[in-house]
Amino acid sequence: MSAFSALIFDLDGTLIDSAPDIAKALNVGFKLNGWPELDSAYAEKFIGNGPRRLIIDILDDLAIDYDEATVQRAFDGYLRAYMADPAGQTRFFSYVREDLAALRASGIRLGICTNKNHEVTQKVLDQLGLSTLFEVALGADAVPACKPDPGHLLAVAKSMALERGSWAYVGDTRVDHQTAQAAGVPFFVVPWGGGAGVDIAPEHRLRRLADLLEK
Known part of the structure; x- marks a missing residue:
């Protein structure tokens, strides 16, 4: 768990x-x-x-x-x-859809912090059928300063009323890692996207999102 x-x-x-x-x-x-x-x-x-x-x-x-x-x-x-047409050719990485559903079914609350435009983000989530899985999703123009500014990530956590120490951030780039470090929260990196280029301890590398059920 x-x-x-x-x-x-x-x-x-x-x-x-x-x-x-x-x-x-x-x-x-x-x-x-x-x-x-x-x-x-x-x-x-x-x-x-x-x-x-x-x-x-x-x-x-x-x-x-x-x-x-x-x-x-x-x-x-x-x-x-x-x-x-924000998601006509967009695809999920391996097992992402089912793993997100499993995380949510286990009682874990989910949010999104992305440098994508906020309105586009909402449309992408709707088009991919993900909107109901995430409580809060804040795009870059929904906050005063976006990633790597930690305020962006912390704004999502604040909107979800999360307590420090109860949550982690998951991403695929050095920008994501820097954001989590600046916010003082645990970070896990996926193996796809830019994940291979992120310098992080092995125990913070995921094989798939379902690994987070054991972290």
Whole structure:
């Protein structure tokens, strides 16, 4: 039986493989500026810090000149396209759907802390049939400062009325790990997404989400 009465999860790269839908929407925004089309596997390497940072990080990596106006145009195009169909090509990682159901059935309360846009987050959860599993899901623009600012994660915990020491955070990136460390809460990393690149003790590495029932 888990020592935690609640778990908060990252979304992209942790519960779902959303890179194809994100790349598809990014390409709509990029096309507005005449920027090159992006491959899903390439775009995936930059996911984790929210869409605006995602755009800027890719532009920097590709050595493409930009200014605030072109970034805003790309962001607006991305958001419109993503809102229109946020989960058409999105898939769950192995055993995620059934393991989330098992965690919830065991009495563990669930929440989400994601750098995805808040409105898009709600739509993705609805489209994937996950909304009823999570008590609270806060996107990046629902808080004053998003991950790695610990206030984002703590805002989810506060909304769920969680007591310190009763919950943990689960993610797949160094940003997620840094957020948990700054918030002073236990962190567990999944093996997929960017999980392999996170420097963490072996006992905090999961094989699948059901492992959390024994943590």
